[in-house]
Amino acid sequence: MNSILETAERYLTIRRNLGYKLKVEGRMLDQFVDFLEEREPSHLTIEAALAWAVLPNGADPAWWAARLTVVREFARFLATFDERTEIPPSDLLPRSPRRTTPPYLYSATEISALVRAARHLAHPLRSATFESFIGLMAATGLRTGEAMALDRTDTDLDRGVLLVQGTKFGKSRLVPLHPTTTEQLADYQRRRDELCPRPTTEAFFLSGAGTRLNHTNASKTFTRLLKAAAITTPPGTAKPRLYDLRHSFAVTTLANWYTADADVAHRLPALSTYLGHISPATTYWYLHACPQLMTAAAMRLERTWKESS
Incomplete structure (x- = not known):
């Protein structure tokens, strides 16, 4: 049977070959494997996973949750090779829901x-x-x-x-x-x-x-x-970033499609490919992150209902 270290290396190789870079996650998993080897365990346990995840003391609970998520995903892979593997339950150190800050949209x-x-x-x-x-x-x-x-x-x-x-x-x-x-x-x-x-x-x-x-x-x-350019934002709102030019392009494209009464659902995969998103589902994020697109979508839906009634 392969060691946990060998299995971790195999796990990271497979996921990276699928397109995931896993720079931070890879370092975390290496650290966790080192932690396990110091304890000389016979298999991965929930107790060990939790003990490592809540390090260092006093860190942000969201950081602890992220660390445990890395171990949980690896444990699911490891369990297919070692039935003794204990997979940390999803409600253990759950990620706290955070409101996504809408991007700044340049006019x-x-x-x-x-x-x-x-x-x-x-x-x-x-x-x-x-x-x-x-x-x-x-x-x-x-x-x-x-x-x-x-x-x-x-x-x-x-x-x-x-x-x-x-x-x-x-x-x-x-x-x-x-x-x-x-x-x-x-x-x-x-x-x-x-x-x-x-x-x-x-x-x-x-x-x-x-x-x-x-x-x-x-x-x-x-x-x-x-x-x-005298571009400022009120206190408490998202600060403009260079990256927000990307968001502005995506939102402007979608808004123009709605204005032109285009078939957004059929055009969205093309925009997703153009932007380099892994799937159209990622591009759909703009629909709920940007109020003007939500409004446009709601107006389109309301008009459809009226036409069908």
């Missing part, structure tokens, strides 16, 4: 203001990069990390297509571009090569230092752009 006017603010950044390369970077995210809904990870070979501007590789779920996808977006990226490409003819990276988007953009330098610059 077209605010996106234009951000682009103008980027245009006025003092550093020429940083200015060109963020003008194009913000425009691309707003026009395609790419994840921030996906846009940062784009290499020059991933951008086929002759065909107007981006290749997005190594996504959140380990899959790649092609993202068609609107002609105006393709033209804007081509303008940036020419300007970038003039300002930095010998970069040290294959990245499509360059920082002011000529390196690949990262979340730290992008967030700092974006905070400055928000201030320059």
